[in-house]
Amino acid sequence: MTHAAQPTSATFPANVEAALGDATLRGALARATDLFGERRTAAIGAVPEWEALREQARAVKEHTLARLDFYLEQFVERVESSGMRVHWARDAKEACALVAEIARAAGAKRLVKSKSMTTEEIGLNAALERDGCEPVETDLGEWIIQLAGETPSHIIVPAIHKTKAQIAELFVDKLHIEKSDDVEVLTATARRILREHFAAADLGISGVNFGVAETGTILILENEGNARLTTSLPRAHVAVMGIEKVIPRFADLEVFLRLLPRSGTGQHLTSYQSLLTGPEPAEREGPRELHLVLLDNGRSELLQERVMRQTLACIRCGACLNACPVYRAIGGHAYGSVYPGPIGAILTPQLFGAEKAQHLPFASSLCGACRDVCPVKIDIPNVLLELRARLQTGAPIGGRTSPKKSGAFERLGWKVWAWSCAGPRRFALASRLGRVAASLGLLRFAPQLRAWGQTRAVPELARRSFREQWKADGR
Numbered sequence: 001m002t003h004a005a006q007p008t009s010a011t012f013p014a015n016v017e018a019a020l021g022d023a024t025l026r027g028a029l030a031r032a033t034d035l036f037g038e039r040r041t042a043a044i045g046a047v048p049e050w051e052a053l054r055e056q057a058r059a060v061k062e063h064t065l066a067r068l069d070f071y072l073e074q075f076v077e078r079v080e081s082s083g084m085r086v087h088w089a090r091d092a093k094e095a096c097a098l099v100a101e102i103a104r105a106a107g108a109k110r111l112v113k114s115k116s117m118t119t120e121e122i123g124l125n126a127a128l129e130r131d132g133c134e135p136v137e138t139d140l141g142e143w144i145i146q147l148a149g150e151t152p153s154h155i156i157v158p159a160i161h162k163t164k165a166q167i168a169e170l171f172v173d174k175l176h177i178e179k180s181d182d183v184e185v186l187t188a189t190a191r192r193i194l195r196e197h198f199a200a201a202d203l204g205i206s207g208v209n210f211g212v213a214e215t216g217t218i219l220i221l222e223n224e225g226n227a228r229l230t231t232s233l234p235r236a237h238v239a240v241m242g243i244e245k246v247i248p249r250f251a252d253l254e255v256f257l258r259l260l261p262r263s264g265t266g267q268h269l270t271s272y273q274s275l276l277t278g279p280e281p282a283e284r285e286g287p288r289e290l291h292l293v294l295l296d297n298g299r300s301e302l303l304q305e306r307v308m309r310q311t312l313a314c315i316r317c318g319a320c321l322n323a324c325p326v327y328r329a330i331g332g333h334a335y336g337s338v339y340p341g342p343i344g345a346i347l348t349p350q351l352f353g354a355e356k357a358q359h360l361p362f363a364s365s366l367c368g369a370c371r372d373v374c375p376v377k378i379d380i381p382n383v384l385l386e387l388r389a390r391l392q393t394g395a396p397i398g399g400r401t402s403p404k405k406s407g408a409f410e411r412l413g414w415k416v417w418a419w420s421c422a423g424p425r426r427f428a429l430a431s432r433l434g435r436v437a438a439s440l441g442l443l444r445f446a447p448q449l450r451a452w453g454q455t456r457a458v459p460e461l462a463r464r465s466f467r468e469q470w471k472a473d474g475r
């Protein structure tokens with residue numbers, strides 16, 4: 001199934017305008033993000049040690065990322081000794097080729113998939129379809145957007161942008177069922193069709209929430225039971241995991257299992273937690289073949305720098321999306337990336353290159369709501385500021401060159417500003433010159449002020465400055 005043309009990060013300003021003009025989208029976003037926000041507040045209110053848990057999670061992630069080579073080696077050794085095969089992928093292309101090769105070797109054409117942002121990141125479905133396979137998403141939200149030929153618009157609620165009425169119409173159009181806006185009818189239809197896919201599938205594909213170095217275990221969290229079916233019914237299973245998902249000890253899971261579901265959906269725990277350590281023995285049911293694809297795709301570049309490295313601590317809970325006033329107004333598709341919202345604004349330029357994603361670090365009011373809700377205390381505003389600074393000067397981002405965003409006029413403006421703020425006389429002179437320029441209407445030719453003034457009233461300069469008034473009043 002091919003994706004309909006989706007907005008890209010490069011066209012972010014136009015995407016925003018289109019999203020802001022879509023009242024249905026804004027209504028769907030407001031209802032869903034409000035609900036998740038309220039549920040999160042209630043869930044964490046029942047955990048007095050919430051802040052201590054966040055500190056602990058942050059410390060575990062910082063420690064692991066600082067020694068990721070060590071923990072990855074330990075993890076791989078334990079995974080392999082459990083009977084699971086490990087494959088390394090430097091980038092998206094290699095990862096897709098590996099999964100396609102595993103499918104080919106297993107003689108698998110019909111594939112079922114559980115929700116995984118990592119497989120979205122590498123464009124796995126499209127690659128498998130090109131290889132003649134038929135991957136079917138089995139998470140309800142993912143299946144809906146697959147039917148619609150779209151990409152996810154939220155990292156844990158892929159179809160957050162769709163209303164019940166839109167989904168009902170989609171089902172009529174694609175599944176040729178009688179129109180119904182009864183949620184039970186719609187979900188029963190989905191269950192019936194997806195069960196047929198599960199029964200026929202030769203290969204299951206999943207993501208991974210956490211990989212435990214101590215035991216070689218992978219953990220997959222979900223609410224619908226589809227990940228469990230994906231990882232247990234087909235005769236072969238391949239899990240795709242970003243290298244940053246490793247944690248040192250099995251006991252560390254306790255911390256993350258308390259944080260992630262509460263932050264994401266306001267649940268105390270997800271309905272299913274599948275812990276997999278190697279294939280099932282011959283006398284038990286389950287896949288005989290287990291593969292793990294470990295994906296770098298730019299992550300090891302992010303490890304090099306302390307400020308940027310924290311981006312990799314993300315556990316993909318989605319809380320920062322729900323809290324962000326920008327995401328809440330425009331939704332995920334406007335970001336033009338599989339990773340939208342505040343985490344997407346810092347991850348996208350670093351993973352996929354700043355050239356096409358240069359607008360995203362500026363899509364924030366820096367209000368700090370994302371940092372406040374993040375269960376692993378990622379200082380997203382700080383990373384945004386670092387990215388903005390690099391974009392101004394053209395400094396590298398994610399190991400790649402970045403475009404220099406500031407023009408000659410802007411650089412001159414900041415130089416004049418720096419000069420005028422270096423002493424009271426200079427400041428007074430600059431204020432007077434500014435007022436003269438404003439009275440002649442020259443300021444409207446400044447490109448930055450023109451852009452600013454498109455959606456806001458540019459404040460007029462006072463006829464007399466505060467300092468002049470103070471002096472005139474004899475103080």
Ligand code: SF4
Binds near residue numbers: 316376
């Ligand atoms: S950055 Fe933090 S809040 Fe946002 S998705 Fe990642 S873990 Fe959750």
